[in-house]
Amino acid sequence: MKGLILLDIKTIKMQDKNLKEGKTSTIIPAAITTKGEINKTRTNGVNEKEFEILHKYVKKIIKQIGKEILQGKIELKPYNYKGTTPCKYCKYHSICGFNTKNNTNKYQYIENLQKDDIIKKME
Ligand code: SF4
Known part of the structure; x- marks a missing residue:
């Protein structure tokens, strides 16, 4: 599955209680190695410092978006990542135009x- 998780074995085991040693969730x-450690090559994770940076950044952006919505600023500006956009699946296209x-x-x-560059930009 895509996404990020905190690089902490306790957190990983709590998130997937069925994850066994030597397996990928x-x-x-x-993923966990056969020794019960985090398999860093098969885990997409961030350490506590990076998680804190992400947390602060997301909080700041949510506040900013909330303020903009209250000010009536609702731009039509969907993302485009390597040619993929949300509009392809959006039910509201006929309304937003x-x-x-x-x-x-x-x-x-x-x-x-890359993840490290994104974290630096957020910092
Ligand atoms: S189609 Fe949907 S995702 Fe695309 S701009 Fe309109 S509302 Fe946004």
Whole structure:
């Protein structure tokens, strides 16, 4: 499964109680070695410091979005990551009318960055 998890064996075992030594979880992005340690090559995780940076950043962005919504700022600016956009699956397209042929409708392109670079940018 995609996503991030805290690089902490207790947390990993609590998130997937059925995860056995030497196996990769089917429900979280983590794996455990046969010795019962985190398999870092098969785990997509962040350490506590990185988790704190992510937590603070997400909190800040949520506050910012909340303020903008209250100010009536609701831009049509869906993400575009390597050509994938949410519009393809969105039920509201007929209502929002997003169309790149309209010069004011533009995607928010997401850079293809590595996890460490993303954490640095957030910091
Ligand atoms: S179709 Fe419209 S509402 Fe849906 S994701 Fe795209 S821009 Fe947003």
